[in-house]
Amino acid sequence: MSEHGFSGHGRRGDVPTLLIGAFLLLLAGLTVYDASHLRQPMTDVGVGPSTFPMLIAAGLAVLGLLTLKSAFGHHTVNLGVPNAGALPWILGGLVANIVLLDTAGFTLATGVMFALSARAFARKSFLVLLPAGILAALAAYIGFRFGLQLSLPEGPLEALL
Amino acid sequence: MTFETFSLLFNGLHTALQPMNLLFAFIGVMLGTAIGVLPGIGPAMTVALLLPVTFKLDPAGSLIMFAGIYYGSMYGGSTTSILLNTPGEGCSVVTALEGNQMARRGRGGPALATAAIGSFVAGSIATAALALLAPYLVKIALAFGPSEYFILMVVAFTTVSSALGESQLRGFVSLFIGLALGLIGIDLLSGQPRMTFGSLDLMNGISVTTLAVGIFAVGETLFMATRSLDFHEEVTAIKGSLWMTREDWKRSIFPWLRGTVIGFPIGALPAGGAEIPTFISYAVEKRFSKHPEEFGTGAIEGVAGPEAANNASAAGTLMPLLTLGLPTSATAAMMLAGFQQYGIYPGPLLFANHGDLVWGLIASLFIANMMLIVLNLPLVGLWVRLLTVPRHWLYPGILLFAVLGTMGSNPSPVELTILLVVGVLGFVMRLLDYPIAPVVIGLILGPLAEQQLRRALAIGQGDPMILISSPISIILLTIAVLIGIWPIAARLVSRRYGRALEA
Known part of the structure; x- marks a missing residue:
C-alpha cells in the first residue's frame, strides 16, 4: 500500500480515530449491559457466563480510551476514499x-x-x-x-x- | 519413537496416495493457485473462499484438498508478486522486491523457478520437521490443564496483536472486536443467549467462514473499488528461458536452506507473523551474498531465501495448530475452522483419536508440494492470464464466491446481512490501517479461551490465582508479557539509536 496518508491532527483530534474510540466504548457498554442480565448459575463460585464478557468489556473500555487519546497524537492513518462513488x-x-x-x-x-x-x-x-x-x-x-x-x-x- | 513416527507417516502417505485423494490434492492445488494468483488475494482469503468447496467431502479428502489449497495459494501469491509489483499481503512484499526486478530484466522464469523449487525444498524439510517434532510437543501438551491452556491462548492473543500490525494498540483493538463478536450466541455452559439482543438469527453466533469471507473478501472489494478508477497494474511478461542456469542453482541452494532454518521455528513458536521470517531472510541473504550490489536490481538470493522462509514458516504454524489447537495466523485460523466443520478439535488428543487424519494431512502436504512443482512451472502461462483478468470481472467474481461461502454454512438472507455488515467493518479497518487477522483469531479462539478459563476457575473455586499456580503457566505468562512489551522496548531502543537498526 503506497498511498498511506499519515496525518497529525493536534488539538482537534482525528475524527475517524475518535469515532473508533467511541465505538469501542459503546461496544464495552453493550457487553456490560448484556452480561449484567445473565442469570448466574446456582453453583456460583465466582465464575459464570458473565465472567468472560466482563473481562472483554474491560479490555474494550481500556482500548477505547487509549484510542481516543491516540486521536490527538501524530500516528493516525487514514487512506481516504478517492472514489467514493x-x-x-x-x-x-x-x-x-x-x-x-x-x-x-x-x-x-x-x-x-x-x-x-x-x-x-x-x-x-x-x-x-x-x-x-x-x-x-x-x-x-x-x-x-x-x-x-x-x-x-x-x-x-x-x-x- | 522415531520409528513409530515413520510408520505413522507411511500410513499417512498410503492414505494420501489413494487415487481419489490424489484427485482431491490436485483439485486443491489448482484451485488454490488459481485463486491465490489473483491480485490482492492472500492465502487466508483463498482458504476462506474455498472452504465451502470442501464441505461435502469426507474429512480425510477435505483435509487433503485443504493442504493443496494452502500450498497452492502461497505459490499463487508469489507468482503475483514476481510478475505484478503489487504483493497481496505482508509475506509476499519481500519476494516482490527482487522478484519483480528480475522479471523486468527478462529473468521472470528463473525467479518463478527458484520460488517454486525453494518452496518445495523448504516445505518438504519443514513438513519433515513437523512430523518429527509434533509427537514431542503432543507429550508436553498432554500435561497442560485448563489454566495452562488459557494462559497459552493469552500468549497467542498477545503475539497476533503485537506482531501483525505496525501499532500494538491497533492490533489489540482488532483482537478485542473479534473477541466481542465471539460472545454472540448461546452460552454452551448455561444455555443462555449472549449479545443477541433478542434476535433469534444471532443465536447460533457468527460463523468463522462468514466473518473471514466478509472481512477479507468483501472488505477488500470495497477498498479496491474506492481506489481511483484509472489505476492500472502492469503485468511483466516472461521473457527468455523458464529454467534456472547452473549459476542460478548455485546461488539459490544455500538461501533455500537458510530460509528454511529461519522460517520454521518462527512459524512454529507462537511468536509468529508470517512476514517476519521473510524480512529476516532477506536481510541475512543480503549480508551473505557475494553480489550484494545486485540487491534492489534483481538478486536471485532475495527471492530464493524469503520464499523458502515463507513456506517453512507456513508449515511451522501447523505445529501449534495441530498439537495445541492454537492458530497463530489468519490462514491457520481458517484451517481450524475447516477442522471444526467436521467436529474435529485439533489438540494433543487429535493425534491419539484421529491419528490417521493428522498423518494423512502431513503426508498430503508432501504430495501437494510435489504436485505444485510438477504442475506450476509448465502452467505458468495460464496463471499469467489469470493475472490480467480485468477488475470489473475479478471483484464481482470474488463477491460471488464470498456469497457462496456464506451460503455453504447457512443459505439465508440473514447470513448475507452478516456478510455485508462484516464487510463494511473490514473496509473501515483497511481505511484506518487496522490489521484484519486478529479479528478472525479473536472470534475463533475467544470461545475456546473462555471454556478453558471457566474450567480453570471452577477447579480453583473461583480463585484467579489458580491460573498462575503451575511453573508452565508462569513461564508462558512471562513470555506473553515479554512479547507484549517487546515492541515498546524496541521502539525505545530504536529511538535512541536512530535508524541504525534498519538492515
Whole structure:
C-alpha cells in the first residue's frame, strides 16, 4: 500500500480515530449491559457466563480510551476514499442480493449483485453486465448444487433446471 | 519413537496416495493457485473462499484438498508478486522486491523457478520437521490443564496483536472486536443467549467462514473499488528461458536452506507473523551474498531465501495448530475452522483419536508440494492470464464466491446481512490501517479461551490465582508479557539509536 496518508491532527483530534474510540466504548457498554442480565448459575463460585464478557468489556473500555487519546497524537492513518462513488454500487448489490434471495432464488439475486458491483469498477451497460452476472451465478449454482450437493435458495430460474 | 513416527507417516502417505485423494490434492492445488494468483488475494482469503468447496467431502479428502489449497495459494501469491509489483499481503512484499526486478530484466522464469523449487525444498524439510517434532510437543501438551491452556491462548492473543500490525494498540483493538463478536450466541455452559439482543438469527453466533469471507473478501472489494478508477497494474511478461542456469542453482541452494532454518521455528513458536521470517531472510541473504550490489536490481538470493522462509514458516504454524489447537495466523485460523466443520478439535488428543487424519494431512502436504512443482512451472502461462483478468470481472467474481461461502454454512438472507455488515467493518479497518487477522483469531479462539478459563476457575473455586499456580503457566505468562512489551522496548531502543537498526 503506497498511498498511506499519515496525518497529525493536534488539538482537534482525528475524527475517524475518535469515532473508533467511541465505538469501542459503546461496544464495552453493550457487553456490560448484556452480561449484567445473565442469570448466574446456582453453583456460583465466582465464575459464570458473565465472567468472560466482563473481562472483554474491560479490555474494550481500556482500548477505547487509549484510542481516543491516540486521536490527538501524530500516528493516525487514514487512506481516504478517492472514489467514493463506487461504494453505493457494491453495497447496493449486496443489499439487492439480500432482498431478492428468498423470492428470486440464488442465481438471479446473485446475478444482480454481480452486475451492480461490476458497475463500480467499469462504466459498462447493464445489457452486458446483467447477463454476464446471471451466467456466472448460474455456473456457480450448477457447480455447487450438482457437483457438491450444496443446497442453495431456489427461485423460478432454478425450478427450470 | 522415531520409528513409530515413520510408520505413522507411511500410513499417512498410503492414505494420501489413494487415487481419489490424489484427485482431491490436485483439485486443491489448482484451485488454490488459481485463486491465490489473483491480485490482492492472500492465502487466508483463498482458504476462506474455498472452504465451502470442501464441505461435502469426507474429512480425510477435505483435509487433503485443504493442504493443496494452502500450498497452492502461497505459490499463487508469489507468482503475483514476481510478475505484478503489487504483493497481496505482508509475506509476499519481500519476494516482490527482487522478484519483480528480475522479471523486468527478462529473468521472470528463473525467479518463478527458484520460488517454486525453494518452496518445495523448504516445505518438504519443514513438513519433515513437523512430523518429527509434533509427537514431542503432543507429550508436553498432554500435561497442560485448563489454566495452562488459557494462559497459552493469552500468549497467542498477545503475539497476533503485537506482531501483525505496525501499532500494538491497533492490533489489540482488532483482537478485542473479534473477541466481542465471539460472545454472540448461546452460552454452551448455561444455555443462555449472549449479545443477541433478542434476535433469534444471532443465536447460533457468527460463523468463522462468514466473518473471514466478509472481512477479507468483501472488505477488500470495497477498498479496491474506492481506489481511483484509472489505476492500472502492469503485468511483466516472461521473457527468455523458464529454467534456472547452473549459476542460478548455485546461488539459490544455500538461501533455500537458510530460509528454511529461519522460517520454521518462527512459524512454529507462537511468536509468529508470517512476514517476519521473510524480512529476516532477506536481510541475512543480503549480508551473505557475494553480489550484494545486485540487491534492489534483481538478486536471485532475495527471492530464493524469503520464499523458502515463507513456506517453512507456513508449515511451522501447523505445529501449534495441530498439537495445541492454537492458530497463530489468519490462514491457520481458517484451517481450524475447516477442522471444526467436521467436529474435529485439533489438540494433543487429535493425534491419539484421529491419528490417521493428522498423518494423512502431513503426508498430503508432501504430495501437494510435489504436485505444485510438477504442475506450476509448465502452467505458468495460464496463471499469467489469470493475472490480467480485468477488475470489473475479478471483484464481482470474488463477491460471488464470498456469497457462496456464506451460503455453504447457512443459505439465508440473514447470513448475507452478516456478510455485508462484516464487510463494511473490514473496509473501515483497511481505511484506518487496522490489521484484519486478529479479528478472525479473536472470534475463533475467544470461545475456546473462555471454556478453558471457566474450567480453570471452577477447579480453583473461583480463585484467579489458580491460573498462575503451575511453573508452565508462569513461564508462558512471562513470555506473553515479554512479547507484549517487546515492541515498546524496541521502539525505545530504536529511538535512541536512530535508524541504525534498519538492515
